[in-house]
Amino acid sequence: MKTDEIDNENSEGVNTDNITNLEHKTPDITVSTLVHLLGVPTKDEFNILDKKIDLVFNKLDSLTSKLNMLASDLSTSSLNSTLERIDEQLLSIKDKIN
Numbered sequence: 565m566k567t568d569e570i571d572n573e574n575s576e577g578v579n580t581d582n583i584t585n586l587e588h589k590t591p592d593i594t595v596s597t598l599v600h601l602l603g604v605p606t607k608d609e610f611n612i613l614d615k616k617i618d619l620v621f622n623k624l625d626s627l628t629s630k631l632n633m634l635a636s637d638l639s640t641s642s643l644n645s646t647l648e649r650i651d652e653q654l655l656s657i658k659d660k661i662n
Contacts, residue, residue: 599606605613
């Protein structure tokens, strides 16, 4: 064994020179890479999600107003009287046939 290798070994016989080299070789990771790897949504993703939620709420409001108008039209219409007249006309036609 060379003398410089002996100097780098600790009491258990482990070469500490390799350990210190590993500590200095850790790669630098940018914050954006770390955020992407962790799956944390970015500001742009939050803005897109906010716009999609607003769009869904607008569609729900539109659908609700259309259903309210339909319900008011059905309640004020003379649907029942129309059906009663049709029933009476069909009964009179049936009586005439017999």
